[in-house]
Amino acid sequence: MSVRAPAAAEIPDGVVRHRLSGEDGIRWALVAAFAAVLLLFLLYPLGQVLWRSLLDNGGRFIGAANYIRYFSTPAIAASITNSLFVSAASMVLTVALAFGYAYALTRTQMPAKGLLRVIAMLPLFAPSLVQAFALIYVFGNNGILTRATGLNVGIYGAKGIILAETFYCFPHALLILMAALAATDARLYDAARTLGAGPLKTFLTVTLPGVKYGVVSACFVVFTLAITDFGAPKAIGGKFSVMATEIYNQVSGQQNFTMGATVSVVLLVPAVLAFVVDRLVQRRQYALVTSSSKPLVPERRPLADWSLLAYCALIAGFILAIYLVILVSSLVHRWPYNFGLTLKHYDFDTAGGYRSLWNSIRVAALTAVAGTALAFVGGYVVEKCRTAASGPLYLLSVLPVSVPGMVLGLAYIFTFNAPGSPLNALYGTLAILIISNVVHYFTVGFLTATTALKQMDAEFENVGASLGVPFYRTFWRVTVPIALPSIVAISMYFFLNAMVTLSAVVFIIAPGTELAAVAVLLMDDAGDTAQAAAMSVLIIATGLAVRSVYWLAMRGVTRRTQAWTQGGAAVGEPS
Amino acid sequence: MRGSAPVPAAVALEGIAKKFGAYVALRDITLSVSAGEFICFLGPSGCGKTTLLRIIAGLERQNAGTVRMGGRDVSGLPPALRNYGIVFQSYALFPNLTVSRNVAYGLESRRMSAAAIARRVDELLALVGLARHKDKYPAQLSGGEQQRVALARALAPSPALLLLDEPLSALDARVRQSLRHEIRGLQRRLGVTTVMVTHDQEEALAMADRIVVMNAGLVEQVGAPAEVYRRPWTPFVARFVGQMNFLSAVAAGRSGWARVGAVELRHQPGFEAAPGDALTLAIRPEEITVGPAALHGDNRLTARITAVQFLGAFTRLSLAPVEDEGADGRTALECDVAATAFAELGVGEGADLPIALAPEALRAFPASGPAA
Numbered sequence: 042m043s044v045r046a047p048a049a050a051e052i053p054d055g056v057v058r059h060r061l062s063g064e065d066g067i068r069w070a071l072v073a074a075f076a077a078v079l080l081l082f083l084l085y086p087l088g089q090v091l092w093r094s095l096l097d098n099g100g101r102f103i104g105a106a107n108y109i110r111y112f113s114t115p116a117i118a119a120s121i122t123n124s125l126f127v128s129a130a131s132m133v134l135t136v137a138l139a140f141g142y143a144y145a146l147t148r149t150q151m152p153a154k155g156l157l158r159v160i161a162m163l164p165l166f167a168p169s170l171v172q173a174f175a176l177i178y179v180f181g182n183n184g185i186l187t188r189a190t191g192l193n194v195g196i197y198g199a200k201g202i203i204l205a206e207t208f209y210c211f212p213h214a215l216l217i218l219m220a221a222l223a224a225t226d227a228r229l230y231d232a233a234r235t236l237g238a239g240p241l242k243t244f245l246t247v248t249l250p251g252v253k254y255g256v257v258s259a260c261f262v263v264f265t266l267a268i269t270d271f272g273a274p275k276a277i278g279g280k281f282s283v284m285a286t287e288i289y290n291q292v293s294g295q296q297n298f299t300m301g302a303t304v305s306v307v308l309l310v311p312a313v314l315a316f317v318v319d320r321l322v323q324r325r326q327y328a329l330v331t332s333s334s335k336p337l338v339p340e341r342r343p344l345a346d347w348s349l350l351a352y353c354a355l356i357a358g359f360i361l362a363i364y365l366v367i368l369v370s371s372l373v374h375r376w377p378y379n380f381g382l383t384l385k386h387y388d389f390d391t392a393g394g395y396r397s398l399w400n401s402i403r404v405a406a407l408t409a410v411a412g413t414a415l416a417f418v419g420g421y422v423v424e425k426c427r428t429a430a431s432g433p434l435y436l437l438s439v440l441p442v443s444v445p446g447m448v449l450g451l452a453y454i455f456t457f458n459a460p461g462s463p464l465n466a467l468y469g470t471l472a473i474l475i476i477s478n479v480v481h482y483f484t485v486g487f488l489t490a491t492t493a494l495k496q497m498d499a500e501f502e503n504v505g506a507s508l509g510v511p512f513y514r515t516f517w518r519v520t521v522p523i524a525l526p527s528i529v530a531i532s533m534y535f536f537l538n539a540m541v542t543l544s545a546v547v548f549i550i551a552p553g554t555e556l557a558a559v560a561v562l563l564m565d566d567a568g569d570t571a572q573a574a575a576m577s578v579l580i581i582a583t584g585l586a587v588r589s590v591y592w593l594a595m596r597g598v599t600r601r602t603q604a605w606t607q608g609g610a611a612v613g614e615p616s
Numbered sequence: 617m618r619g620s621a622p623v624p625a626a627v628a629l630e631g632i633a634k635k636f637g638a639y640v641a642l643r644d645i646t647l648s649v650s651a652g653e654f655i656c657f658l659g660p661s662g663c664g665k666t667t668l669l670r671i672i673a674g675l676e677r678q679n680a681g682t683v684r685m686g687g688r689d690v691s692g693l694p695p696a697l698r699n700y701g702i703v704f705q706s707y708a709l710f711p712n713l714t715v716s717r718n719v720a721y722g723l724e725s726r727r728m729s730a731a732a733i734a735r736r737v738d739e740l741l742a743l744v745g746l747a748r749h750k751d752k753y754p755a756q757l758s759g760g761e762q763q764r765v766a767l768a769r770a771l772a773p774s775p776a777l778l779l780l781d782e783p784l785s786a787l788d789a790r791v792r793q794s795l796r797h798e799i800r801g802l803q804r805r806l807g808v809t810t811v812m813v814t815h816d817q818e819e820a821l822a823m824a825d826r827i828v829v830m831n832a833g834l835v836e837q838v839g840a841p842a843e844v845y846r847r848p849w850t851p852f853v854a855r856f857v858g859q860m861n862f863l864s865a866v867a868a869g870r871s872g873w874a875r876v877g878a879v880e881l882r883h884q885p886g887f888e889a890a891p892g893d894a895l896t897l898a899i900r901p902e903e904i905t906v907g908p909a910a911l912h913g914d915n916r917l918t919a920r921i922t923a924v925q926f927l928g929a930f931t932r933l934s935l936a937p938v939e940d941e942g943a944d945g946r947t948a949l950e951c952d953v954a955a956t957a958f959a960e961l962g963v964g965e966g967a968d969l970p971i972a973l974a975p976e977a978l979r980a981f982p983a984s985g986p987a988a
Contacts, residue, residue, distance in 0.1 A: 052643075057691050059677065059692055059693060059694045060692045062694050062697070498704075498706050501708055504769075505721075506694070507700060507775075508722025509696050523712050
């Protein structure tokens, strides 16, 4: 043919612009609003922490002097190695224990799987302090075991922190490992068997390689949770100082804000590092499950089934024991001296009554609403309104997962309690607590939303546009209804975390905005351990109750609005 | 065709170019589609056909060139203002809406009464034969039914143009055949200008008024199906549309003749090359004459049958010309013979057979063609 083919260089780089419509205005407004929220409530406050770590307490710039002091003061510097040690130990212990549990739940025919699964999730409903309380009630100086045996195991310190973190992080690791173990292809196991591989060889060559990314992910999640946790080391750490408690001591104890900022910046390093490495590792993961995969139906193996059941029952027993100890200690006159039943600890006479619980429930509910809306709209903006801002907005959205709660809390003091700043209006309100929760837990909600949006047919918006329907209408009539299960899951996640979080809010509560989890901390500090246990019970009960209501409601909602999912393969997926 | 009417073309593309980074997807495409015409963009994956469709739709923005619809320059208009309906390979039906709500989707944002919408939806569902499924959800329908709902949804607002992006590729062979027929019938009845993208040459041949064969971001040929099949302009088109045998040859001394190995063959007139120039000859499997009939034709050869494939209605023979024996087998030919004719021949693998390559069917291309 005689067509003259232009070279790449002859084709202009710019594309032919479309005329801007009202819809584009709305799209850009959404992008701008989302960017503004992330900049104002995440990037700017974090910048404040970084900046303050370079100043002295009088506000003069002193460069790296704070860092030099931090690293050269042995008492403070020890918190770094202490943090790394307990986090690494918790990581190894948790992932090892959770792997066996996850394997039993996904790859065996043992009985009582549902119940064991529910029990393992219990720590999600409790502040991290609670695990530590229970350990103290049992192994502490006045613990029942200590008194019964006369043997003091020295639970205060590294041992106690590691154990408490292990229970606290267990469900997080379990969820990741179960997902990894569930995503497999039965044909791989058939192939291994036809090639004559025994159970051990199959485990080593098929099972383990298939879940290695899940294991890596679980390790990083547990490490990050443990190193950023404040509640457990505060309650059971004793004189064993970790970075999160060090920030608290510097800020709350010594009013040394700049040293608090310095420790915060140093604490950001391992958390961000863990996150980046995890991302790099996950990028190498390939899809194990394709549309032609056959689900693996575990066979009955009596020996393995029953021994794994015993193993799981042991762990579940420990978890149940924790909450039983807390429940009992809240209901008796004086643990462990007087086991007479009483409800007097539920009066909260010294701690302002039930106001903190109501505040917590309000904050959690509003966090669920605001967080879900922001995460879903943010996910939509990044995923569907492809603009030059998508990349940076995505990065900002996944940043919070590696920002420790203490650091975010301190950042909010610097930002919203700065003399003369218009942002001060927020200080001392419930709104700032809600904002801090939304930002603190934003990443998981955001990633859940983008995953749900990615699974939708990319052409929905295009079909809408071709039919002359504005994108926001398609968003409301199609995108949101389809993603409803994810939206509910996101709101549940925000609610439960807002109920139990301590680290991000402990610095920014004010008179009138006390929260239940902080009340637990303060009551424990004041020696009212029974009241602290009682409040913990109420926090857990609230979480469980809301979770159950959600579950029941979702069954109904699913039946009505997701009727279309019945009786057919996934729609809108190109085959 | 209707191309000679004085009305402006339904779609006119002028100098469309598109690149993604350094990768050039489309180079200077100029093309026009007449009102009421059914046109197919045909080509292998990566040839740019879908990108071109999406540029017409405004879902992709070109780096250069203009798109006109009915004489109006729509290059700068967003999709919503271009007035077309589109059907995707994935159907993209809204899974949470019933069949009738899906079809009504584009009508509900216009100023139409509920009763008028309901009438229009019923009319369209009747048209695609799905009236009794109106209250079902897409997941409850078969793939073919879903694609018909997608078609009804695209046609509901009476668009001036219908775009079909590989609409049949996700369906199994039998459904594909019947739906092919149905879409074509519907298009004729409604007279709606239609552009379809496909990589399936059979689909394009069966459905289109005109086929645009594309390769590597360029249009290789535009023409009616029979014309593209009989007179491919390039070896690429010859190879991509239908089956084709290629023979490496050298232009002989006489004009219109080429030498393949030891034999000289006469090819279609109209191709001139200097003696000694390399060229490529091409002939379709069903155009090779075999057996007694071949004894009277031009370009007679004797060929050995090296393999026999029974393919139902016809039998495909792999042939090696005896005149070329000892060469590297470049001149292997495939030849389709009706099953009954093959039975009459009474030969099998290893037999020698007279064949003739009719000069009027033997096409000649320059040897440097992209697919030669």
